[in-house]
Amino acid sequence: MIKFYKFHGTGNDFIMLDGRELKTAPNADEIRHLCHRQMGIGADxxxxxxxxxGYDFxxxxxxxxxxLATMCGNGARCAVAFGFISGMSGPDVTFRAGDGGHTGKLQSLTDFKWMVEISMGDISIPEITGVSTEIHTGTPHLVIITQDPDSVNVPVEGRRIRYSEAYRINGIxxxxxxxxxxxxxxRTYEKGVEDETLSCGTGVTACAAVAALKxxxxxxxxxxRGGxxxxxxxxxxxFFENVRLKGPAAMVFSGELTGWIHG
Known part of the structure; x- marks a missing residue:
């Protein structure tokens, strides 16, 4: 049996696995099963x-x-906390994601909650900015400035844009x-989840960069929506440099996978 941990960073939730216990990574069908809200553990x-x-992990x-995704800001903050409790890293950490190397700093708040700050990669300043701005913060984002995000039907409008002719193939x-x-x-609609998530670290970073330009x-x-x-x-x-993302990460529960994925 393989142990799993459930974490969230401002409502953006993840299943965490210790790679030292795995011979190979779970396949796409197994991941979809595990992340399913009704038939699995449930996660973004x-x-x-x-x-x-060269890195702690x-x-x-x-x-x-x-x-497979290149980077997840909230996921990386949770990974820093998971690395800490699993003994792979201390409160000051270096780690590698799909977009390259990062650093992290962790402060314990309770036995199961931490404040985590991580470095994000440099962000190229888009040539075209405005009400809608495409920007890459480890993964591609489209930032749309609106008077009130709460007035937007995010699942419907986000899906319409994500599956439009411009973004259907590669997604955004x-x-x-x-x-x-x-x-x-x-508020963020995430490709790969294909729905609104309570928070998105790379999305928040993209919005901060657009707001800084404005x-x-x-x-x-x-x-x-998650904090x-x-x-x-x-x-x-x-470009923007010295980009830092800071927020809470919490462990919700842990358990064991019994026959759901190969070891």
């Missing part, structure tokens, strides 16, 4: 961490539909953003 994605040369992230995450009183409110403010508190996240970044000529 599945994360495997294992030691790798490597994080491999799969969307709920079984597809769709974020609805409002900027008010130096605070951001964000206002010149580089530090933001971002309200998501608040802090984003800090520094604008250079053609």
């Amino acid at each position: 994605g599945l994360i495997i961490i294992k030691p790798v040369e 490597e994080m491999t992230y799969f969307n709920a539909d079984g597809s 995450n769709v974020n609805f953003l409002s900027i008010r009183d130096n605070r951001l409110k964000v 206002t010149g403010i580089n530090n933001w508190f971002v309200e998501t 608040a996240i802090e984003v800090k970044l520094k604008k250079n000529k053609n």
